[in-house]
Amino acid sequence: MTTLHRPRLLPALALALLAAPAALAEDGFPAVKFSGFASIVAGQIVNHAAPGSDPEPGKSGPIYLADWSNWGAYSKTLSLQPESRAGAQAVVSFSESLRFTGQMVVRGTDSTPALTWAYVAYDLSPEWELQVGRKRIPLYYYSDFQDIGFSYPWVSPPPEVYGWDATNYNGASLRYKTVLGSTTVAASVFGGKETVKESRYMISAGLSKADVTWSNIRGGDLEVTKDWLTVRGVFIQADPSVVDRLNSANNYQQKMTAYGLAANGDFGNLFVLTEFAQNNRTSAGYETKAPCYTVGLGYRLGKWTPFLNFAEYRETTTNPSYAPVSYMRPSLTLRYDVASSASLKLQVDRYLEYRGTAFTTDSTVVRLALDVVF
Amino acid sequence: MFRPDPIPNPTLDPDTMEWTMTVHASLRNAILLLLLLGGASVQAQTVVIVSTKNPVSKLTADQLSQLFLGQATTYYSGGRAEPLDQPEGTSSRQEFYGKYLNKSQAQMKAYWSKLAFSGKGMSPMVLANSSEVVRKVAENPKYISYVDKSAVDASVKVLTIQ
Numbered sequence: 269m270t271t272l273h274r275p276r277l278l279p280a281l282a283l284a285l286l287a288a289p290a291a292l293a294e295d296g297f298p299a300v301k302f303s304g305f306a307s308i309v310a311g312q313i314v315n316h317a318a319p320g321s322d323p324e325p326g327k328s329g330p331i332y333l334a335d336w337s338n339w340g341a342y343s344k345t346l347s348l349q350p351e352s353r354a355g356a357q358a359v360v361s362f363s364e365s366l367r368f369t370g371q372m373v374v375r376g377t378d379s380t381p382a383l384t385w386a387y388v389a390y391d392l393s394p395e396w397e398l399q400v401g402r403k404r405i406p407l408y409y410y411s412d413f414q415d416i417g418f419s420y421p422w423v424s425p426p427p428e429v430y431g432w433d434a435t436n437y438n439g440a441s442l443r444y445k446t447v448l449g450s451t452t453v454a455a456s457v458f459g460g461k462e463t464v465k466e467s468r469y470m471i472s473a474g475l476s477k478a479d480v481t482w483s484n485i486r487g488g489d490l491e492v493t494k495d496w497l498t499v500r501g502v503f504i505q506a507d508p509s510v511v512d513r514l515n516s517a518n519n520y521q522q523k524m525t526a527y528g529l530a531a532n533g534d535f536g537n538l539f540v541l542t543e544f545a546q547n548n549r550t551s552a553g554y555e556t557k558a559p560c561y562t563v564g565l566g567y568r569l570g571k572w573t574p575f576l577n578f579a580e581y582r583e584t585t586t587n588p589s590y591a592p593v594s595y596m597r598p599s600l601t602l603r604y605d606v607a608s609s610a611s612l613k614l615q616v617d618r619y620l621e622y623r624g625t626a627f628t629t630d631s632t633v634v635r636l637a638l639d640v641v642f
Numbered sequence: 643m644f645r646p647d648p649i650p651n652p653t654l655d656p657d658t659m660e661w662t663m664t665v666h667a668s669l670r671n672a673i674l675l676l677l678l679l680g681g682a683s684v685q686a687q688t689v690v691i692v693s694t695k696n697p698v699s700k701l702t703a704d705q706l707s708q709l710f711l712g713q714a715t716t717y718y719s720g721g722r723a724e725p726l727d728q729p730e731g732t733s734s735r736q737e738f739y740g741k742y743l744n745k746s747q748a749q750m751k752a753y754w755s756k757l758a759f760s761g762k763g764m765s766p767m768v769l770a771n772s773s774e775v776v777r778k779v780a781e782n783p784k785y786i787s788y789v790d791k792s793a794v795d796a797s798v799k800v801l802t803i804q
Contacts, residue, residue, distance in 0.1 A: 305755065371759065399761060403761060419753075419756040443762075445713065447708050447714045568749075605746075608746075608748045608751050
């Protein structure tokens, strides 16, 4: 099944090669840097309340959705499929200021490699950088590196905040970063479009052959770091639409506005990760709002990092035919750094619904993950 | 304070052509040697270096940290800056990040993997060993790195970190 749009590598690569000859005279270029990451995650629901029905054909519920975008769903049977993934990246530097980056990812939920990144970056100055091509949407704090399990303390970023119908886009971004004394500032504006063919997210609506498009993606973010504090704010708008290839009666168009505010504090051993976000969508005169937040507290004890988290998601709607979903989820993760580039994590999630879906119910989920970067 | 005993000079035996000392003296000398070596290893320290062609002579701990975290790409006085790393697992790399950035190797790896896989930066170039680091730093004023004090030669300058 195709979840991400693929044939974008060639235009970006061609652009990079066209721009290359002028730079080839420089010493040491072109240079290629390969790297990669992998997460092997095993998990299952260990206990649950009422029975649920899995919307995927041939499966029985209930499920726990750890990854809405890729429909990474755990059931009562132990499985490696929902969240395991591996990625490879190549960065080709043509000069000190011109680079091409390509990244492919394979998932347990989609074994066909998907092109997640393919863009040309040009440093206009030490502060300004232009990127053109295929990238991750920098929606919330962890969005553009949420596949890199090694970089965060949970098994996966909270699905309350990180579960949306598009994760990538084709377009351009302009990034600025500077240092003001002990304060660092990074800001960006971005714009583009994304079409997800046969979106796995739409399984939640019982649609197996629906394409999701985010048109007119435009947004900006600002991240400020000073001493122990990092704060990031983001504002983004897009026009999502759905086309069901099997039944056009399921098609719809929306206007989306989303914003998020993350504040992270790092006090050496003790660290706090917080994020609040809201996604608002208007469709056919009705408005649905989805505020969500996550708050986590961790403590580094040498190679061990216990992490306690609480997250909540609460939809409200003016549409009488839409049943809004609300739930909360405390979780406890224990991370152990096996090496400087590999970690093991054990996480227990307690998923509790205020108002749930047909395929979920109050449940406890246990996951074990091995994250590596290379 | 104890007055130190005079250390007898070793004498060359004209028959055997061997240096001889009293057992007492050679033992004492061995202890002195051990103390010296011990002192040397305590004094072994990782220092921050740039090319002698670089006008910078000191950095604040914040500025140093910003350069090695990829947040700043120029020296405060202007001029492009590029950090260089020692290989993973080396004591100078561990000591440098632990002492100046207060970060473990796993924390640094997590930090760079976040940036590298989201198009926001690339981790510093890694060189094979201290002499490679000194050679590379000497040749271009943009480079900044760290080595054990014993590896420093006249081609590079040790920065004062405040």
